[in-house]
Amino acid sequence: MTTLDKPAPAATAPTPATRRDRPIRRDLGVANVFSHGFLLIWGLLTVLPLLWMFISSFKTNGEILADPWGLPGALHWDNWARAWTGAHIGRYFLNSLLVVAGSVSLTMLMGATAAYVFARYEFRGRQFVYYLFVGGLMFPVFLALVPLFFVVRNAGLFGTWTGLILVYAAYSLPFTVFFLTAFFRTLPTSVAEAAMVDGCGHFRLFFRVMLPMARPGLISVAIFNFLTHWNQFLLPQVLMQGDESKWVLAQGLFALSVSQGYAGDYARLFAGLSIAVLPVLAVYVVFQRQVQSGLTAGQLK
Amino acid sequence: MRHGKWPLIITFLVPPVLLYVVFVVSPYLQAFQISTTDWLGYSPDANSVGLANFKTLWHDGYFWNALQNNAVLLALVPVLTIVLGLFFATMLAMGGRKGRAGVTGVRGGAFYRTVYFFPQVLSVVIIALLWKEVYHPNKGLLTATLHGIGLSAPTWLGDPATAFWCVLAVMVWSNVGFYVVLFGAAMSAVPKEIYEAVLLDGASRFTTLRRVTLPLLWDTVQVAWVYLAIFALDGFILVQLMTNGGPNFSTDVIGVRMYDTAFGSETKFGYASAIGVVMFFLTLSVAVLSLRVGRRDRIEYS
Numbered sequence: 001m002t003t004l005d006k007p008a009p010a011a012t013a014p015t016p017a018t019r020r021d022r023p024i025r026r027d028l029g030v031a032n033v034f035s036h037g038f039l040l041i042w043g044l045l046t047v048l049p050l051l052w053m054f055i056s057s058f059k060t061n062g063e064i065l066a067d068p069w070g071l072p073g074a075l076h077w078d079n080w081a082r083a084w085t086g087a088h089i090g091r092y093f094l095n096s097l098l099v100v101a102g103s104v105s106l107t108m109l110m111g112a113t114a115a116y117v118f119a120r121y122e123f124r125g126r127q128f129v130y131y132l133f134v135g136g137l138m139f140p141v142f143l144a145l146v147p148l149f150f151v152v153r154n155a156g157l158f159g160t161w162t163g164l165i166l167v168y169a170a171y172s173l174p175f176t177v178f179f180l181t182a183f184f185r186t187l188p189t190s191v192a193e194a195a196m197v198d199g200c201g202h203f204r205l206f207f208r209v210m211l212p213m214a215r216p217g218l219i220s221v222a223i224f225n226f227l228t229h230w231n232q233f234l235l236p237q238v239l240m241q242g243d244e245s246k247w248v249l250a251q252g253l254f255a256l257s258v259s260q261g262y263a264g265d266y267a268r269l270f271a272g273l274s275i276a277v278l279p280v281l282a283v284y285v286v287f288q289r290q291v292q293s294g295l296t297a298g299q300l301k
Numbered sequence: 302m303r304h305g306k307w308p309l310i311i312t313f314l315v316p317p318v319l320l321y322v323v324f325v326v327s328p329y330l331q332a333f334q335i336s337t338t339d340w341l342g343y344s345p346d347a348n349s350v351g352l353a354n355f356k357t358l359w360h361d362g363y364f365w366n367a368l369q370n371n372a373v374l375l376a377l378v379p380v381l382t383i384v385l386g387l388f389f390a391t392m393l394a395m396g397g398r399k400g401r402a403g404v405t406g407v408r409g410g411a412f413y414r415t416v417y418f419f420p421q422v423l424s425v426v427i428i429a430l431l432w433k434e435v436y437h438p439n440k441g442l443l444t445a446t447l448h449g450i451g452l453s454a455p456t457w458l459g460d461p462a463t464a465f466w467c468v469l470a471v472m473v474w475s476n477v478g479f480y481v482v483l484f485g486a487a488m489s490a491v492p493k494e495i496y497e498a499v500l501l502d503g504a505s506r507f508t509t510l511r512r513v514t515l516p517l518l519w520d521t522v523q524v525a526w527v528y529l530a531i532f533a534l535d536g537f538i539l540v541q542l543m544t545n546g547g548p549n550f551s552t553d554v555i556g557v558r559m560y561d562t563a564f565g566s567e568t569k570f571g572y573a574s575a576i577g578v579v580m581f582f583l584t585l586s587v588a589v590l591s592l593r594v595g596r597r598d599r600i601e602y603s
Contacts, residue, residue, distance in 0.1 A: 114318070116313060140581060148324065269434070284422040
């Protein structure tokens with residue numbers, strides 16, 4: 001039980017920021033109590049719903065109804081089993097993993113190659129193609145939804161993971177290209193020139209020299225894309241209707257929530273949500289700094 | 302040596318461009334064309350009806366109701382999120398406790414930042430489903446808390462009077478943490494001497510926030526504003542999963558209108574695309590407008 005209460009991993013993380021914040025904190029007075037009070041309240045507001053979800057996932061339905069605040073009498077792992085196998089959350093989880101692995105790889109490959117060309121090569125029409133990509137940042141996915149449905153269907157990709165992977169990648173290109181073009185431009189040209197003088201070809205230069213140099217930027221965008229693809233709901237809901245065995249996690253959770261309305265199996269829903277939340281939170285806590293910088297970099301253009 | 306660049310440009314650029322044109326550019330272009338037809342979906346018949354869809358839209362009460370809800374979201378979500386974000390970011394940057402083991406306060410700061418960011422990494426689906434349970438009128442966390450301290454609780458999402466505000470609260474809840482981190486990053490780029498000087502002069506926290514932090518972070522706040530405005534004009538997933546626009550259309554937003562029109566009981570693709578086009582122009586003008594308005598009184602510093 002306590003192991004799942006999960007502030008534990010976070011408590012180890014803070015150390016890096018410690019030193020940086022110290023100097024300003026000297027000459028402050030009474031207001032500190034207030035500031036800590038407010039900070040604590042928002043912290044509780046953030047954590048309590050999640051904590052409640054974890055705790056409830058171990059309770060029986062009777063316990064959930066009788067006392068929402070209470071602790072479980074015993075750890076009912078069977079809720080998790082019912083969610084994992086009975087509601088197929090396990091399968092949807094793996095489906096999501098497969099789709100996201102494919103889509104993030106494809107996005108990174110296509111995004112990095114396109115961005116590299118935009119950043120490093122001069123040719124007629126470069127600006128036009130670049131702005132074609134970056135302009136996509138301005139459009140809401142909504143506008144494309146109806147025609148996209150038919151484009152995917154006509155391509156014979158409706159209800160397939162391939163279709164979903166291609167669409168995810170296509171809609172992630174604007175941000176990926178935008179971010180990586182800026183990143184490739186910051187890399188020093190001297191290394192590339194030296195490699196060229198040594199007889200390194202254009203392709204080798206990219207894969208052996210430039211790509212490794214761009215690693216920090218690639219990691220940030222990859223994390224960003226991973227989270228957006230993993231959390232995607234609208235696109236699968238439109239493009240993956242039908243065959244339930246191919247659904248992704250978000251659809252499975254939605255179905256679980258709908259069926260909960262009839263079955264009254266609250267514990268299973270909480271377990272299903274916990275299964276979905278735990279790995280993402282774990283990844284976040286481990287890669288905290290990269291995740292935060294990856295996600296905020298998108299806004300600090 | 303330079304003549305060898307074309308093979309690379311072509312291999313590197315053609316696949317992404319193809320992918321992008323097929324799945325992104327062409328649907329966007331088609332959307333504008335479809336919006337001028339009476340296309341009803343699965344049959345191929347579509348007649349051009351000019352701007353008739355937009356005329357119908359103009360007299361569509363449900364659309365106006367949804368638009369009005371989006372307008373309220375647009376007016377409140379960015380302001381509340383930015384104010385709370387700035388407030389907590391300021392607290393974290395300057396609100397440490399003095400004396401007795403100053404380290405505790407500092408360590409707490411990094412911990413808070415970690416925790417506040419949680420909602421940002423969770424999928425909107427999870428946030429919506431979780432809060433739907435929190436708002437549950439019988440077994441929900443909120444009702445239980447209020448009953449626990451002897452108060453009566455509203456039915457939250459079940460009541461047209463409260464449902465909208467419940468959804469709005471979740472929107473703010475899910476965004477604040479991200480902006481705490483974003484503003485925090487921007488604040489750490491501001492020279493610390495400025496804050497030290499202001500605090501030594503005895504400025505109150507609020508004055509510091511309003512007179513120093515806000516002007517210095519103006520660019521970041523402006524970007525935040527644009528993103529939050531776009532977010533407020535959308536709100537589709539949260540609303541669809543939490544209330545599906547109800548009860549009695551009290552939480553309806555344009556996104557839900559469009560989705561129901563296109564993929565609901567009737568598949569009015571032409572009409573739905575018209576809603577999409579209106580949404581696009583709304584988003585675009587709100588984004589351009591907030592950039593323009595912001596630019597006028599931006600304060601330059603370097």
